[in-house]
Amino acid sequence: MSTMATSSPLALFSGKPLRFLAAGVLLVNGLFPALWILFTSLKTEGELTLKPITWAPHQPTLANYVTAFSDQPLHLFLFNSVMVALLSTALTLVVSVLAAYALARLHLAYRGLILSLIIAVSTFPLVTLLVPLFETMRALNLLNTWVALILPYTVLSLPVCTLILTSFFEGIPQDLENAAMIDGCTRLGALFRIVVPISAPGVFTAGILAFVNSWDEFLLALSFNSNPALRTLPVGIQLYQGEFSFPWPVISAALVVGIVPVAVLIVIFQERVVSGLTAGSIKG
Known part of the structure; x- marks a missing residue:
């Protein structure tokens, strides 16, 4: 049997x-x-149009990478993206750590309702928030600045990061914080000296997610910044295409340059991110 x-x-299916x-x-x-x-x-335009299609390049060339940096200020796009992503990630982590700690440790009224609202807000399509965010940035006179992107990116990343960190903080024994406060730490000191270091996998996971969200975002970066000197990488890459031409090898070279920083970041912190997602799901 x-x-x-x-x-x-x-x-076969198990x-x-x-x-x-x-x-x-x-x-x-x-x-x-x-x-x-x-x-x-790594292909030339001629090889790209060959039939049948060639998968690997027969004569690899780096000329497309040279063209990518010479045709457009790709280095400037990279710098703007790095700065905006880093600053928005740092701000996201600070705010989400404080919010998650309040949800995990303080006996807040309507805590369940707050968590439900956080989840609901995170499901809003970005396009529905474009006009309100644009009007807010214009009223604050922040258009064509890094801040016009940093603040919305922070707001958009906060729900997920807060939920991840809340799950981690709830799994840490409160006795550790009480012992630190008996030794003279304030509650804020216990948070950043005890809770945050113990929750390092969760903090890294939240940080990576916030960074990638900021790095890849296109719609807000296109709408809020018309200054060529402030263009981020996703917006800058679209400038390589002409009205009637699509230089795919050059565009692909620019895409590779944009993928490398995120790929390196993921490889470096891979174990922490995986352990953070796994531990967070178990504790949640």
């Missing part, structure tokens, strides 16, 4: 075969587009 059950077709299939799908879905962009960035 057990032998027949094991050899049944249903066994256990190791299913895990290998899922891993293969994720690998192809995540790796193939990145490899295709990389290969395209």
